[in-house]
Amino acid sequence: MKRIVPAIMLLCLTACAAGQLMRPPELATAEGVNMAPGCAAIFPQGCWQFVHAIDFTMQDGTGGNVVGVTSLTGDGLACALMTVEGFTLFEAVYSNDAKLVVKRAVPPFDKPAFAEGLLADVRLIFLAPDAAEVRYGWLADRTEVCRYTGGDGRITDLLPTADACWQIKTYTSKLVMDRTIVGRACRKSGNGLIPEHIELRGFGQGEYTLKMTLIQADHLNQESLP
Amino acid sequence: MLALLVPAQVFAAETDTQAVPLLRSVQADFIQEKHLRILVRPIISAGTFVFQAPRSLRWEYRTPVPSLLLMHDGGVRKFAEQDGQLVEDKRVRLDAMQVVLAEISNWLDGRFTDNKMFAVTFPGHLTILLTPKDQGFAALISSIELKLADQKGLLDAVTIFEGPGSFTRLTFSNRRLNQDLPAALFTDK
Numbered sequence: 152m153k154r155i156v157p158a159i160m161l162l163c164l165t166a167c168a169a170g171q172l173m174r175p176p177e178l179a180t181a182e183g184v185n186m187a188p189g190c191a192a193i194f195p196q197g198c199w200q201f202v203h204a205i206d207f208t209m210q211d212g213t214g215g216n217v218v219g220v221t222s223l224t225g226d227g228l229a230c231a232l233m234t235v236e237g238f239t240l241f242e243a244v245y246s247n248d249a250k251l252v253v254k255r256a257v258p259p260f261d262k263p264a265f266a267e268g269l270l271a272d273v274r275l276i277f278l279a280p281d282a283a284e285v286r287y288g289w290l291a292d293r294t295e296v297c298r299y300t301g302g303d304g305r306i307t308d309l310l311p312t313a314d315a316c317w318q319i320k321t322y323t324s325k326l327v328m329d330r331t332i333v334g335r336a337c338r339k340s341g342n343g344l345i346p347e348h349i350e351l352r353g354f355g356q357g358e359y360t361l362k363m364t365l366i367q368a369d370h371l372n373q374e375s376l377p
Numbered sequence: 378m379l380a381l382l383v384p385a386q387v388f389a390a391e392t393d394t395q396a397v398p399l400l401r402s403v404q405a406d407f408i409q410e411k412h413l414r415i416l417v418r419p420i421i422s423a424g425t426f427v428f429q430a431p432r433s434l435r436w437e438y439r440t441p442v443p444s445l446l447l448m449h450d451g452g453v454r455k456f457a458e459q460d461g462q463l464v465e466d467k468r469v470r471l472d473a474m475q476v477v478l479a480e481i482s483n484w485l486d487g488r489f490t491d492n493k494m495f496a497v498t499f500p501g502h503l504t505i506l507l508t509p510k511d512q513g514f515a516a517l518i519s520s521i522e523l524k525l526a527d528q529k530g531l532l533d534a535v536t537i538f539e540g541p542g543s544f545t546r547l548t549f550s551n552r553r554l555n556q557d558l559p560a561a562l563f564t565d566k
Binding site: 200202204206208212213214215216218220222229231233235236237238239242244255257366367369371 | 409442537540
């Protein structure tokens with residue numbers, strides 16, 4: 152019994168510490184300071200098409216390599232996943248009015264939850280979050296943060312200067328960390344930043360990791376829009 | 378991809394009065410173009426393909442996503458790039474690749490035109506069209522077109538059609554037939 156109690160305490164302490172780390176950190180807000188341009192630069196400006204090599208790992212250890220295509224068309228987006236050998240696994244378009252339309256989904260990518268999760272990840276990486284309130288400030292280590300709070304209480308922190316590129320962290324309405332996205336090796340393109348590498352980690356019941364490496368990036372004009 | 382190995386047998390079926398040399402091995406470089414309706418320009422990949430009868434395969438992509446598939450002695454191994462190096466990826470299930478290998482073996486045994494998976498037609502002198510018989514399979518791949526080279530036993534291109542605007546074309550070059558290849562080519566990265 153004497154051994155069990157310290158073990159339980161240790162577990163509790165570890166869990167509590169982890170829980171604290173997973174919640175939104177305190178923000179020292181800045182009156183009259185506008186960090187919006189830096190945060191806006193995280194997201195591609197205008198219409199773009201990106202092709203990434205994606206290495207994905209699921210919580211159960213399964214995973215693999217695919218090639219992902221994302222088109223940002225202004226009034227919506229389109230995305231596709233294919234094997235390295237060129238076989239199309241998933242293709243969908245999303246428009247602000249018609250919502251999500253799945254055009255092709257090969258098992259195991261044919262579950263509705265997969266399409267919704269993929270869309271959520273794509274929106275998170277490439278589109279500025281919807282927000283009822285935006286606050287600007289600094290973390291304790293002076294890292295700049297734009298904190299977007301949605302109408303449903305979800306929080307998205309944009310860190311426009313982290314790791315010499317950027318980071319995005321999201322929290323559920325219960326203020327538990329949901330996803331982290333780290334951009335690395337950014338290059339400037341107009342007013343935006345395009346990272347060479349992106350790593351997304353999803354938390355919660357089905358944890359997973361996506362490691363994305365940029366293959367090609369095309370700025371789209373009216374003629375080239377798909 | 379499988380079709381790279383097919384032409385000798387197809388020619389045999391088409392022109393069975395001419396002797397076709399036994400296929401022992403095939404090596405080729407390839408350029409792969411992936412076309413998709415939403416893509417503003419195709420994704421171009423490059424690599425090499427090596428087959429040795431009866432059941433050894435090396436299928437390697439060098440750019441833009443390094444990847445290697447090895448099949449030998451009934452075993453299948455997949456390698457993917459991690460931190461700049463090719464490492465064995467044991468996360469993926471390779472059951473489908475076993476099926477692929479079985480198909481290759483069938484075709485090399487001359488059992489091509491009575492293929493259970495595809496209906497075979499010859500729309501041109503140097504063109505073969507494979508159409509899936511199963512409707513479920515046809516929803517994924519509508520057809521495969523093989524462009525044969527003038528030289529028997531060689532293939533110029535394979536195009537895999539998935540649906541409107543979506544296809545993958547592999548164009549082969551630097552093709553070598555029936556060279557003696559070390560087993561290590563099919564077991565080591």
